[in-house]
Amino acid sequence: MAEPVIELKNITKSFGPVDVLKGVDLKAYAGKVTALVGDNGAGKSTLIKGLSGVQPYDGGEVHFEGQAVNIHDPRQASALGIEVVYQDLALCENLDIVQNMFLGREETQNGTLSEPTMELEATQALQSLSVRTVKSVRQKVSSLSGGQRQTVAIARSVLRNAKLVILDEPTAALGVAQTEQVLNLVRRLADSGVAVIIISHNLVDVFKVCDDIAVLYLGRMVAQIETKKTNQTDVVGYITGTKTYEGSK
Amino acid sequence: MSKLETSQMSAPLPPQAIASGHEGNLRDQISAYGSRLKNGEMGALPAVGALAVLTALFASLSPFFLTKLNIANLFVQAAELTTLAVALVFVILLAEIDLSAGVTAGVAMDIFYLSVKAGMPWQLGVVVALVFGALVGAILGYFVAKIGVPSFVVTLAFFLAFQGLALVLLGDGGLFRVDIPEIKSIMNESLPIWGGWALLVIMVGLSAGMGFWDRARRAKQGLVNRPVSILAIKLATITILGGGTIFLLNLNRSQNELKPIAGVPIVIPFVLALLFLGNFFLDRTRFGRHLYAVGGNPEAARRAGIKVGAIRIAAFMITSSLAVVSGLFHVSRIGVVEASAGRSIVLSGVAAAVVGGVSLFGGRGKLIHAAIGAMVISMIDNGLGLLGLSAGISFLVTGSVLALAATIDALSRKRSGSSTLRS
Numbered sequence: 131m132a133e134p135v136i137e138l139k140n141i142t143k144s145f146g147p148v149d150v151l152k153g154v155d156l157k158a159y160a161g162k163v164t165a166l167v168g169d170n171g172a173g174k175s176t177l178i179k180g181l182s183g184v185q186p187y188d189g190g191e192v193h194f195e196g197q198a199v200n201i202h203d204p205r206q207a208s209a210l211g212i213e214v215v216y217q218d219l220a221l222c223e224n225l226d227i228v229q230n231m232f233l234g235r236e237e238t239q240n241g242t243l244s245e246p247t248m249e250l251e252a253t254q255a256l257q258s259l260s261v262r263t264v265k266s267v268r269q270k271v272s273s274l275s276g277g278q279r280q281t282v283a284i285a286r287s288v289l290r291n292a293k294l295v296i297l298d299e300p301t302a303a304l305g306v307a308q309t310e311q312v313l314n315l316v317r318r319l320a321d322s323g324v325a326v327i328i329i330s331h332n333l334v335d336v337f338k339v340c341d342d343i344a345v346l347y348l349g350r351m352v353a354q355i356e357t358k359k360t361n362q363t364d365v366v367g368y369i370t371g372t373k374t375y376e377g378s379k
Numbered sequence: 380m381s382k383l384e385t386s387q388m389s390a391p392l393p394p395q396a397i398a399s400g401h402e403g404n405l406r407d408q409i410s411a412y413g414s415r416l417k418n419g420e421m422g423a424l425p426a427v428g429a430l431a432v433l434t435a436l437f438a439s440l441s442p443f444f445l446t447k448l449n450i451a452n453l454f455v456q457a458a459e460l461t462t463l464a465v466a467l468v469f470v471i472l473l474a475e476i477d478l479s480a481g482v483t484a485g486v487a488m489d490i491f492y493l494s495v496k497a498g499m500p501w502q503l504g505v506v507v508a509l510v511f512g513a514l515v516g517a518i519l520g521y522f523v524a525k526i527g528v529p530s531f532v533v534t535l536a537f538f539l540a541f542q543g544l545a546l547v548l549l550g551d552g553g554l555f556r557v558d559i560p561e562i563k564s565i566m567n568e569s570l571p572i573w574g575g576w577a578l579l580v581i582m583v584g585l586s587a588g589m590g591f592w593d594r595a596r597r598a599k600q601g602l603v604n605r606p607v608s609i610l611a612i613k614l615a616t617i618t619i620l621g622g623g624t625i626f627l628l629n630l631n632r633s634q635n636e637l638k639p640i641a642g643v644p645i646v647i648p649f650v651l652a653l654l655f656l657g658n659f660f661l662d663r664t665r666f667g668r669h670l671y672a673v674g675g676n677p678e679a680a681r682r683a684g685i686k687v688g689a690i691r692i693a694a695f696m697i698t699s700s701l702a703v704v705s706g707l708f709h710v711s712r713i714g715v716v717e718a719s720a721g722r723s724i725v726l727s728g729v730a731a732a733v734v735g736g737v738s739l740f741g742g743r744g745k746l747i748h749a750a751i752g753a754m755v756i757s758m759i760d761n762g763l764g765l766l767g768l769s770a771g772i773s774f775l776v777t778g779s780v781l782a783l784a785a786t787i788d789a790l791s792r793k794r795s796g797s798s799t800l801r802s
Contacts, residue, residue, distance in 0.1 A: 159752060180449035205684060224675035226666075234683030242663045245593075246600040253397050261397070268400040330660045339477055 133196050134159050135325035136181070136212075141190035143176050150176045152349040153190070158294060158325040158342075165336040165357075166329045168346030169369055174329050177346070178296055181206035182214040197377060211293035215283045217302060221271035227264065228252040230271055231286045238348070239346050255289045259318050263311060277308030284315055288322070295319060296327045301335055313339045333362050347371050355370075397770060414696040419791035423736045424746045425784070429755050437762035444765055447632035451644060454628075454735030455566055457648040458490060458755035459708045463724060464731035464749035465655040465657060466701030469694045472674040474741025475523060475530035477698050479515070480728065481721030484706025487511045489548045491707075492555055492716040501559045508703050514776055516699030520692030530695075538725075554717045557710050564651065566712040571707035578648055583618050584654065590692045591616070652748075653701070657746045669738045671692060675742035730777060731756045734784040739794055755780065 135158040143151040150173045158164045168174050178243045179185035181192075183204040191198050195211050195288060201207050207214075211249040221230045228245075234356060237244045252330055253267050261281055264274075271279060287295045295314065301309040317339055320326045330336050345368040353368045353375035367373025400411065416424065437444040440451075463480060470477045488509040494504040507634070515537070522533040549555065559561075590610045595602050625643055633640040662665035672680040673690045681687050710716055735752025737744030756777055763773045 166437065204682070208684070216682070218678075219430060220679035222672045222674070222675035222679050222742070229668065229672075233680070234670075234685050236668055238665060242667065246597045246598075248602045249399055249597075249602060253399070256397055264397055266398040266400045269422070286690050349791050 132159060134193075136175075137191075137193040138181075139191040139193070140178070141180065141192075143173075143180060143185075143188050148348055151180075151187070154349070154351045156344055156351060156354065160323055160325050160328050161318045161320055161330060162294070162341040163326045163339055164342040164344060165340040166327055166344050166346065167331070167333070167336060167365065167369055171348075172338060173349045174344040174346055174371075175298075178214065178298065178327075178329065181207065181294075181296060183212075208290070211291060212296070212299070213287035213290055213292040213294070214296045215287060215298065215300065217299045221277060221279055221282060223270045224270065226270050227267045227274075227282050230282055231255065231289050235290070250284075251289060254259050255285045258288060258322065259315055261285065261315070275308065276375075277304050277311050278310050280304065280308075281315060284312075284319060288319065288324075292324060294325045294327070296329070298329050300333070301330070302312055310333065325370065333365060335363075337362060345369055345375070360370060383486075387411050396775050399603060401597070401605045403606075405606050405608050408609060410601045419793075421736065421787070423751045425787055426735045426748065426751045426755055429734070429780070430751065431760065433755065433762060434572075436763065441762065441765040444762060447627055447630055448634065448640075449761070449765070450624075451632055452641075453626055453757060455644050455645060456761060457754050458566070458641050458644070458650050459712065460727055460731055460757055461650055461707050461726065461750045461753040462705035462708060463702055463728035464655065464735070465653060466698045466705060466745055467725075467728050468531065468737050468744060468749045469670070469701075470699045470742060471729070471739060472670055472744060473548050473691060473694050474505070474739070475694070475727065476534060476676055476714050476739075477519065477689070477695065477702075478725055479541060480521070480536040480612035480698055480702035481723070481725030482538055482541035482545065482704075483512060483699050484702040485564065485716075485719075485721030485722070486545050486548065487515075487703040488706045488710050488716050488720065489718075490769045491710075492557055493655055495549065495557075495559070501562065504575065505707065508707070509700055511697045512700040512703035516696035517692060519699065523695065524688040524691035532785070538728075539601070540680065542719075542722065545720070549716065549718045552718070553565055554715050556715055562707070562711050563714060564711075566644065566708055567626070567772065569640065569644050570648070572629050572642055575629050575643040578643060579618070579621050579625050582621055582651065583614060583674070586617055587614055593676050646711075649708075653704070654746050654750060657701075666690070666693070671742055727756055727777070728753075730781040732786075733788060734780055736784075736788075738788050738792065740788070754785075 136158045138154060138156040141151050141156075142149070143155040148241045154177060156177070159192065166174055166177070176185065179199065181186040183206055186200075186202045188200075194203060194212075194326075197220070199210065201210070201212075222233065225233070226247050232248045238246050244248070249267060256264060256267065259281075260294070263278055263281060271282065274282065277285060281332050284295070284300070300316065304312060313335060316326060316328065320341075323342055328336070328340060340357050341361065343357055343365060344355070347366065348371070352371075355375070364373060368375055403411070429577050440706050443449055461494070463484075466480060490511055491504045491508040494507050497528070499507070519530070519533060519537065522528045523530045545756060546553075587610075590613070594604045594610070628643045629641055631639040631641045661670065669680065669685045669690050672683070672685060673687050677687050680690075706721060709720065731753035732749040733739055733752065734743070734750035734755050735744075735747050735750065759775050759780065763776060
């Protein structure tokens with residue numbers, strides 16, 4: 131099998147006396163969507179915060195494209211090509227889509243903003259994901275629906291040439307049709323060669339779009355399985371701890 | 380962008396499959412503007428309407444209102460308030476406030492006066508006053524951004540403390556003449572007749588140059604441009620309104636036949652330059668973009684890698700420094716420094732910005748909005764004064780207008796918020 135974009139080995143993290151991550155392994159591959167599932171308190175957020183550099187791990191190894199790396203701040207994660215799309219999206223409602231997609235890394239020429247270049251690149255990024263739901267790239271984000279906002283946030287990671295995109299509960303607040311759109315978008319993102327990790331509680335979504343499922347249970351990775359080799363009942367069992375993963379046979 | 384290029388090669392797409400808001404003819408553009416208005420993005424429109432109503436009202440009530448002399452007076456009176464309102468926009472865009480801007484300007488002018496009295500050239504005195512303003516802004520910004528004191532409280536503290544500092548610097552009841560011809564000329568002298576026309580040429584030239592430059596840059600990237608007629612209408616409006624005003628100001632407005640007064644007051648080009656540069660800064664630089672981003676959603680800005688604290692401190696520094704400029708205009712107009720300077724005008728400045736359409740919730744508004752708002756407030760003051768009504772009535776009316784503007788702001792915010800519920 132190809133080399134994983136990101137590989138975590140024996141990751142540990144404690145908050146005082148509480149061991150949140152107790153030696154977690156995880157792999158995510160280019161072109162694949164990996165689901166990270168687990169009950170509340172299993173350590174999903176802590177695992178992601180370490181990858182994004184917000185909260186560095188205590189121990190273990192992180193390999194990015196085969197190289198051992200030590201991610202200790204968000205800029206570094208971003209420089210490597212790791213982008214996190216947070217649940218609350220972090221968009222500025224008073225700015226338009228182009229401005230949001232380039233926020234913090236605006237293109238300039240002689241000190242002034244290169245609006246036409248940014249508009250063109252933002253449009254191309256949306257087109258590369260076959261986005262059709264957005265009326266105008268110069269719409270203010272305040273006028274967008276939840277699904278459209280998610281689209282903008284995901285397209286932003288495309289613009290940044292991300293190699294690993296982590297999506298935190300991308301469909302949590304969305305209706306049926308919008309969920310469908312966002313899942314399709316996630317699929318196209320992976321198909322373009324990006325490694326995608328999705329945190330989700332919704333197993334229906336997970337089985338619809340993910341290639342691999344990684345299950346965290348009380349700080350341990352109890353299973354990482356190909357989606358087609360398992361079923362929802364088993365995964366629920368792993369999540370709740372009522373079933374033990376025996377390894378793929 | 381390698382990934383994008385490859386995906387483009389595999390499936391070539393038209394460059395503008397998603398619209399940019401620049402498409403369509405004049406009619407489409409007008410209807411797009413209409414729907415933006417309906418969504419609560421009203422900008423300065425209510426204030427422009429108020430200007431028209433007030434002009435009609437005062438013109439019908441007072442025969443002096445539309446005289447050449449009064450129009451010139453109105454512009455000069457508005458210049459000071461416009462500058463302060465423009466200064467305040469920088470912090471209001473961050474959903475912050477600077478109640479101390481007026482007294483900071485007052486103290487800066489006291490320092491200017493004392494420096495010049497001690498033998499410093501007046502030019503250097505102006506620099507000292509501006510540096511003092513920037514320093515005060517840096518301290519305010521530090522308290523707000525790094526320590527986390529609400530701006531309302533820390534600037535209220537400076538508002539009180541600087542009233543004391545002004546008294547300490549000038550002594551009780553101090554009122555001192557500033558006799559520097561160059562300073563006095565800003566508000567009291569006019570440009571030569573040709574200077575006014577040169578101003579018009581520069582204004583129209585700059586607007587046209589930037590308008591066509593923007594179109595050329597979009598065209599170079601293969602992007603659609605708005606119909607050129609929109610730019611033409613804009614340029615025509617500037618030419619007619621600006622030209623008409625300059626024509627009026629260039630006529631003799633003196634009531635004394637022996638001593639004619641004509642020409643554009645010197646302060647006008649200063650204010651216009653300030654508006655132009657400030658607008659350029661806000662609309663076309665990364666700093667301006669980041670200022671709006673921090674005002675709209677500080678957390679999103681932080682995650683995007685913007686140094687939120689530095690932006691906040693810079694905004695307070697700009698506000699305080701520009702407030703000092705308005706203080707300079709004030710001293711130029713009345714010819715004295717006094718310990719009580721700047722106490723009440725700051726609230727009119729905030730009112731002007733809000734009346735013009737700058738949102739107190741942060742992230743929305745332009746400098747020109749503050750300028751239009753300042754014109755509304757100055758016009759109320761001027762018009763009611765001409766009608767012989769007391770200052771009390773003027774405050775009552777200004778207060779009511781502010782309450783109305785703040786209500787419009789809150790409602791339009793609600794409306795643009797509720798539109799997100801549609802899917």
